[in-house]
Structure formats: C-alpha cells, structure tokens
Amino acid sequence: MQLRGLALLARFDRPIGWWLLFWPGAWGVALAGGAIGRFGLILWLLLGAIAMRGAGCVYNDIVDRDLDASVARTRSRPLPSGMVSLKAAWVWLVALCLIGLIVLLQLRPYAAVVALLSLALVAAYPFMKRITWWPQAWLGLVFSWAALVGWSEMWGALAVPGVLLYAGSIAWVIGYDTIYALQDREDDAMIGIRSSALRMGKAVRPGVAGFYALALALWAAALWHVRPDPLALAALLPVAGHFAWQVATLIPDDSASALTRFRANRFAGLLMFLACAVVGTIL
DSSP states (O other): OHHHHHHHHTTTTOTHHHHHHHHHHHHHHHHTTOTTTTHHHHHHHHHHHHHHHHHHHHHHHHHTHHHHTTSTTTTTSHHHHTSSOHHHHHHHHHHHHHHHHHHHTTSOHHHHHHHHTTHHHHHHHHHHHHHOSOHHHHHHHHHTTHHHHHHHHHHSSOOHHHHHHHHHHHHHHHHHHHHHHGGGHHHHHHHTOOOHHHHHGGGHHHHHHHHHHHHHHHHHHHHHHHOOOHHHHHTTHHHHHHHHHHHHHOOTTOHHHHHHHHHTHHHHHHHHHHHHHHHHHTO
C-alpha cells in the first residue's frame, strides 16, 4: 500500500505531466541541432522530467494537503487520504531530487547553473494559487524552463532563439493549464483558490486561443532566428492545426472535454519537437 501510495504521490500513473515538462527541453536540443546527434541528452532530459515532475507533485501535495482535503477531485490523494504519511512524503521527495541531481551532473556547468536557477520558481509555485488569479503563468515559467536548459547545453550559452522558445512555451502552458483548471472551477471558487479559468469566466475559449496564438508567434520568431526562411515557419502548421482543434471542440462546462483536450497537448509537444528537429537539422 505504501509503495502504491508513493507512486500515486509522484503521479507515476499520470504520465501526461512529465511529458509536458519534458517537451520544452527536447525542443531546445532539437532547435539547436541536436535532435539526432544528442539523442542521449534528450533521454537524460526525459529521465529528469519524470523525476522532477514527481518531486514537484510531492512537494505541491505536501504544501496543499489541507486544501486538497477540501476539493472533491483531490481529497483521495495519498496525503489527505492518509495513504502516505507526511514523513514518508518528505523522504520520497529527497529521493526523487537525488535522481534529478544525477541528471544535472550530466550537463555542462553553464546549463547546470541554468537548471538550478529554476528551483526558486518551483518552490514558490504551490503558493501562487493563493495570491494571484494567474498561477498558470507561474506554472508556465516552471514547466518551460527546460527549453533554456536544452538550448544552453547545446550552445554553451543562452541566445535569442532559446529565449523565444521559452517564452512561447510559457504561453502554451497558460493555455493548456487553463483548460485543465476548468475541471475545478466550482470547487476552487468555493474554497477561494484562484485560477485563470475562473478569471476568464465565459471568455475561456477565446482566452485559450489567444495564448495559443501567442505561443505560435513566439515559436515562429524562434524558428526564424535559426533559419530565416518561410518554409521553416511552415513546420508549425501541424501544431497550429492541433491548437485550432482543441479550441474549436472544447466544451468549457464539460470536465471530460477539458481533460481530453488538456491531455492532447502531449501530442502538440511532439508536433513542436518535430518542427524544431526539422528546422534545427537543416541549419
């Protein structure tokens, strides 16, 4: 029971989270030209995403254990349900962070420092829903950080394309996490948790569309800096089409619809990776 509880605490049963954390790092490597030659690095980033997403979930649940007990969707989580003790959760958090440290040691010093700079953002995230209507924006800062790590590991320094890739990913995260937050609007409003889904109200669909459009514009700028050719921008058309499908078919008041569109962003991440790989490889 305890082992199952620890796995649930790290959300190993819900791989969508580590896919979404992983993709920006893979984009950074691919756009910098390493989709093939540095495939080993991409696998290390995948392992790091699995471990650190798990660590983030454990930390978030430790901080939010009282709030989770008040929300129907989260009160069965391992900590509020009593499946895992608070002490065991802290030990598990340290173990996952040690795996992240092993991945960190595979990076060059510059990229490792860039990766470490994200820790302050990660630590602050669980508190954002208490103080801002836009915790999704803070999550974007955190979940997109790997784009900076992947790019800097390849180039040895940050540069405009990597920063634009990161900025576009932030907009993407705000879009998809707003969709995710639609599932909890009633409970969040009742207990005072803030979210972009609540802030947007009835304008959720155009709001999400706007953030997806901003993501595409910033990614287009990133690709253009690497390869100033209109054909490079065409690589984004599959991603744009996928975003259009999400927005057009989203039913804001249907939790199942929101969850399906949210999870579909795993495929959106793959399409963006292929775009970065094509443009980065022919550089």
